[in-house]
Structure formats: C-alpha cells, structure tokens
Amino acid sequence: MLGTACGASPIPFNVFSLVIGPIHEEFGWDYTQISAATLFWGIPAALLAPFYGSLCDRHGVRKVGIASLAAFILVFSSFYFTPNWIVGWYLFWLALGAVAIGSTPVIWSRAVAMWFDKHRGLALGITLLGTSATAMVVPHFVNFAIGIGGWRLAFPAATLFALFLAMPFIVAWYREPRPEERPATISAGADGMVSGISLKQAMRGRQFWLLLVSTLLISVAYGGAHVQMVEIVKLHGFTTGDAATVMSVVALGILVGRLGIGYLFDRFWAPGVAFPAMLLPALACFVLMGTGSSFAFVALGGFLIGVAAGTESDIVAFMTARYFGLRHYGKIYGSLYAPFGIGSSISPMLYGAVRDATGTYDIMLGVAIGLFGVGGALLLGLGRYPDFNRVQIEDLAPAEISQV
Structure with a gap:
C-alpha cells in the first residue's frame, strides 16, 4: 500500500493537477501543450510495463x-529544474516514464496476489488504497509547498513521501511468499x-482482449478528468483551495471503490460487479x-470519478489473477x-x-460518459x-501423460 501510494502511479497525477495552471501562467504554454507531457510519461511506461x-x-x-522507487524519487525531484522550453518539459516526463513504472501496482500487486487467494480482491483493494491515501494527503501538502516556494517546489516536496515513508518500510519488510507460505490453490505440481x-x-483468448479494450476506454475517460479536476472545479x-478539497473527496471515492469493489469481487462474479460500478x-x-x-x-462528481479509479485498478489486478493465473502474472498484468x-496519458491532452x-x-465529459458505459459493458x-488446478491432458508433456 505504501509503495502504491508513494510511487509513479498516483503522485504525478495529483501533482500535475495543481501545477498545470501556474505553469500556464508563467510560461504561456496552452493547456494542450502542458497536458501532452503525460504522453511522454505514460506511453514509455506502458510499453515497458510488460x-x-x-x-x-x-x-x-x-x-x-x-x-x-529510488529512480522515481531522483527523477521526479529533478522536475524542479524544468526550463522555459517545452521540449525540456517533455524530456523530463520521458525520463520518468522510462524508470518509474516499477514503482506502480504492476510490481506491488504481484506479491500481494501470491499471499492471498480467498480474500484476494479485498487484499488487492487494500494495497491499491495507496492511491486514495495519496489523493487525500498529497494535494494539500503540495498546495502548501507551492505557497512557500512556487510550483517548482511541488515536485521534490511530493517525493518526500516516497523517501521517508515508503522506502524504509519496503526495504525492511516487503517480500514475496516462500513456496511453503503460498496458498495451496495457487500451486501447480511438486516443483513449487x-x-x-x-x-x-x-493472448489467444477473448478475455485478454476484452480486458485490454475495456481498460483503454475507461482510462481515456478517467485520466484527464482526474488531472484536470482542479481546473474543472475552478470553472x-x-x-484552488476548494479544488484541493475536492481532490480529497476524489480520494474518498477511490477508497470506497477499492474496498467496496474488492470485497464484492471476492463474493460475486467480478464482471457483474464491475459493470454497474462503471x-x-x-x-x-x-x-x-x-x-x-x-x-x-x-464534490459529488469528484467522489464518483474517484470510484472509477478505485474500480478500474482492482479490475485489472484481480482479473489478471483470476483469468490467467499467477505464473506469468507480472508480464500479463504489465x-x-x-x-x-x-x-x-492521451486523456489529459484530449x-x-x-x-x-x-x-x-x-464535450470531452460527454464523450467520457459513453466510454465508461462501453468499457464496463465489455467486461x-x-x-x-x-x-488452473484442473490439469488438461493437452498441456502435459509426453512423460507426464504416461504418468496420468
């Protein structure tokens, strides 16, 4: 949860929302140019996730x-030196995307999924609550830092959480379970x-492609709404202080989505829960x-947008484990x-x-209504x-078939 809270998934989104206005005022770049930075962050990160x-x-x-996580701290702090040069702005985000994807739920959720089976949905939900904690605390702290030292101070200030909160606990205690500690239901054979x-x-099955397209549609609808939330509120x-409060309400929605959806995923068919949630x-x-x-x-709108974030991350993490198993979880989830x-990354620019x-x-909010509906229905x-514990003959080697 701490790794998720302090890594490259929620921190940049919550900082970006607060600095986009001041950067526009200082450098004169329009909102499309500033928001396009998320492409240089998100696309390299997405391609490197597998x-x-x-x-x-x-x-x-x-x-x-x-x-x-260490690379994220160094690179995101260096954003303090952003030049009055739009290409330089993009290069900072490109560097972040290249090194920081390993500090997101792509990494942290693997170990959690291997510790839990019966209550995996709730466990993953608690892990992903890190994004909710970030949205509750970071906007207020960053807004305070901006008041002291301007928008540049927002970037190193935000990394203090990773440096002094997440890193010590992760170094001390974070690990995957040993073979004898794993739930029996996720093991296959005597090889451990x-x-x-x-x-x-x-990739041969429809489930992979349905999840992929659904995730893409929902993320296009959600990403820009979160990043631009401060500006939406100001309109x-x-x-800006009121907008920071709304960001905290967004975090509350994420919390409800994480725990509520995770709890329901453990008890009901997950796609049937996810569709109405979307x-x-x-x-x-x-x-x-x-x-x-x-x-x-x-504030109600912000809360419901937060529910989307809480649900979508749970969908990908939970359904990757349920539909594809854990042997290659990292690569498939990535x-x-x-x-x-x-x-x-595309969404904020749109x-x-x-x-x-x-x-x-x-207009974009209207398009997002359709994207949320179609993305949820695909599930x-x-x-x-x-x-995965029912061994299929066609999946066995000849020697194993003779044993059967």
Whole structure:
C-alpha cells in the first residue's frame, strides 16, 4: 500500500493537477501543450510495463520495486529544474516514464496476489488504497509547498513521501511468499511453481482482449478528468483551495471503490460487479458539466470519478489473477496495464484540447460518459473463471501423460 501510494502511479497525477495552471501562467504554454507531457510519461511506461513485470516474474518484486522507487524519487525531484522550453518539459516526463513504472501496482500487486487467494480482491483493494491515501494527503501538502516556494517546489516536496515513508518500510519488510507460505490453490505440481498460463496463451483468448479494450476506454475517460479536476472545479467558480478539497473527496471515492469493489469481487462474479460500478463515473461526468454548479454537486462528481479509479485498478489486478493465473502474472498484468498507461496519458491532452477550443470540458465529459458505459459493458463478456488446478491432458508433456 505504501509503495502504491508513494510511487509513479498516483503522485504525478495529483501533482500535475495543481501545477498545470501556474505553469500556464508563467510560461504561456496552452493547456494542450502542458497536458501532452503525460504522453511522454505514460506511453514509455506502458510499453515497458510488460518488461518490468517479466523482471519481477524472474527475479522477484523486491529488487525491481526498490530500484524503481529510488529512480522515481531522483527523477521526479529533478522536475524542479524544468526550463522555459517545452521540449525540456517533455524530456523530463520521458525520463520518468522510462524508470518509474516499477514503482506502480504492476510490481506491488504481484506479491500481494501470491499471499492471498480467498480474500484476494479485498487484499488487492487494500494495497491499491495507496492511491486514495495519496489523493487525500498529497494535494494539500503540495498546495502548501507551492505557497512557500512556487510550483517548482511541488515536485521534490511530493517525493518526500516516497523517501521517508515508503522506502524504509519496503526495504525492511516487503517480500514475496516462500513456496511453503503460498496458498495451496495457487500451486501447480511438486516443483513449487505457481499455476497459470503464459502471455502468449492469454493472448489467444477473448478475455485478454476484452480486458485490454475495456481498460483503454475507461482510462481515456478517467485520466484527464482526474488531472484536470482542479481546473474543472475552478470553472465552476471555486478557488484552488476548494479544488484541493475536492481532490480529497476524489480520494474518498477511490477508497470506497477499492474496498467496496474488492470485497464484492471476492463474493460475486467480478464482471457483474464491475459493470454497474462503471456507470457511476459516467454519472459523474454529467454532474461535472457546466460552469455554475454548487460545491456539493461538484464534490459529488469528484467522489464518483474517484470510484472509477478505485474500480478500474482492482479490475485489472484481480482479473489478471483470476483469468490467467499467477505464473506469468507480472508480464500479463504489465501488458494489460499498458493500455491503462496509454489511455491515461492521451486523456489529459484530449481534455486540455477541448478546454482550449471551447473554454470548458463539457464535450470531452460527454464523450467520457459513453466510454465508461462501453468499457464496463465489455467486461460482461469475460465468462466464467478458469480452474488452473484442473490439469488438461493437452498441456502435459509426453512423460507426464504416461504418468496420468
């Protein structure tokens, strides 16, 4: 949970939302140009996610997670030196995307999924609550830092959480279970290997592609709404301080989504839970349209957007384990995280372009309503969970077949 909270998944999103306005005022770059930085961060990170996941499958999560978290601290702190040169701004984000994906749930969730089976959904939900904790605390702390030293101070200030909170605990205690500590239901055979299929096998089935497309659509709808939330709130006539409060309400929505959806995933068919959950952020987009809503109405929209974030990350982490097993979890999860990273990177630029062209975010919020609905509906086609402990004859080597 601490690794998730203090890594490259939630921290940049929550900082970006607060600095986009000051950067626009100081450098004169438009919102589309500033928001395009997320492409240089998200796309390299998304493309490298399967590689980082594969490293975890082979070498364990501890080494990869610690090294990547340290790299995240160094690179994100260096954003303090952002020049008045848009290419330089993009290069900072490119460097972040290349080194920091190993500090996201792509890494942290693998060990958690291997410790738990019966309550895996809730365990993953608690792990991913880190993003909710970040959204509750970081915007206020970063807003305070900006008040002291300007927008540049936001970047090193945000990394203090990783340096002094997450890193000491992870170095001291974070590990994967030993073979004898794993739940019996995830083991396959006497070799101590965990059960599951390869990425190549996963890509042959419809479940992989349904999850991939659903994740892409939902991330395009969600990413920009989160990054631009401060500006959305300000368009309704409220201050930056009010917007930071709404970001905390977003965090509350993430918390409810994480724990509530994780709990329900353990007890019911997960796609049947996920689809109605995706209709809530669609409602949020409708609520956030316009420029004159009451603060309570805007806060409600922020809360429901948070539920989307809480649900979507649970969907990918939980369903990767349920539909593909844990033997190649890192590589498969990394591959399914890739569209999330790409969609979340494209989305802020799309929201920014609509803002630049029309003065509001209403058109993009309308598109997001459809994306949330279609993305959620696709999950209903996933079907039953496979049973990886039922050995299939066609998957065995000749010597094993003779033993059977």
